[in-house]
Amino acid sequence: MSLAKRNAVVTGSTSGIGLAYARALAAEGANVVINGFGDKDAIEKERSGIEKDFGVKCLYDGADMSKPAEIAAMVGAAEKALGSVDVLVNNAGIQFVSPVEDFPIEKWDQIIAINLSSAFHTIRAATPGMKARKWGRIINTASAHSLVASPFKSAYVSAKHGIAGLTKTVALEVATFGVTVNCISPGYVWTPLVEKQIPDTMKARNMTKEQVMNDVLLAAQPTKQFVTVEQVAALAVFLCSDAASQITGANISMDGGWTAA
Numbered sequence: 001m002s003l004a005k006r007n008a009v010v011t012g013s014t015s016g017i018g019l020a021y022a023r024a025l026a027a028e029g030a031n032v033v034i035n036g037f038g039d040k041d042a043i044e045k046e047r048s049g050i051e052k053d054f055g056v057k058c059l060y061d062g063a064d065m066s067k068p069a070e071i072a073a074m075v076g077a078a079e080k081a082l083g084s085v086d087v088l089v090n091n092a093g094i095q096f097v098s099p100v101e102d103f104p105i106e107k108w109d110q111i112i113a114i115n116l117s118s119a120f121h122t123i124r125a126a127t128p129g130m131k132a133r134k135w136g137r138i139i140n141t142a143s144a145h146s147l148v149a150s151p152f153k154s155a156y157v158s159a160k161h162g163i164a165g166l167t168k169t170v171a172l173e174v175a176t177f178g179v180t181v182n183c184i185s186p187g188y189v190w191t192p193l194v195e196k197q198i199p200d201t202m203k204a205r206n207m208t209k210e211q212v213m214n215d216v217l218l219a220a221q222p223t224k225q226f227v228t229v230e231q232v233a234a235l236a237v238f239l240c241s242d243a244a245s246q247i248t249g250a251n252i253s254m255d256g257g258w259t260a261a
């Protein structure tokens, strides 16, 4: 229970990687604030499930990560309700794929807001408390796309490169306050979002499920295996440990070798 008495906020944690972070931090004894969109009953089931499974407090905050005032209010409410925000995981993210000349301006703005600016706003709100208490862990979910590009993902790749820069900058600013700031850069992670793309791609390309997985989704991933959400979450838990106190400003790949190529 390495995180007993710590309080964590995980953005975009009603599904996928974010939910795995929230559960893994709670398993180590942290109280958690989960955030994100989705069906009200399903979210309540996840929230109460975390409390029941791990004996911690779990609160839900529906702040929209594209709205700076809601983001600041979420961090303030978490500090008020739990006493502090010691672990901040910036994870909310969306994707949109289009040639740059057709990329809808509002989609560009939305991706930059949710995938990049939201982390600035949470960090801005949470760092004063972390610095005052001389302990904090900020973990940003970047992506292999923080290091390399793919065509048609201009906003996503720009936002992810941006979050890698934000990570390094804030790490330097808070280095002497016991606060570390890192990003995790997964390759393809097996989430419901990825799984749902398979039937359509099978139809569109007249491929079997195995062909879609190996030749399309995992084309860039040398291990030919998906990363799991539990693996990403386990790295976040490690980054919260004392053993990781000298890891800061790092961009840690977990991509089956993608960015080695």
Ligand code: NAD
Pocket: 011, 012, 013, 014, 015, 016, 017, 018, 035, 036, 037, 038, 063, 064, 065, 066, 091, 092, 093, 094, 114, 115, 141, 142, 143, 144, 185, 186, 187, 188, 189, 190, 191, 192, 193, 194
């Ligand atoms: P997901 O769609 O399962 O989860 C995204 C979460 O963000 C959900 O909880 C959703 O409700 C929330 N969200 C979306 N817009 C929001 C908003 N405006 N305000 C608040 N919450 C919002 O996706 P995922 O695959 O788990 O992705 C999580 C993060 O991991 C993203 O930042 C993504 O870019 C990154 N990532 C994913 C992969 C992958 O292969 N799945 C790979 C690398 C990086």
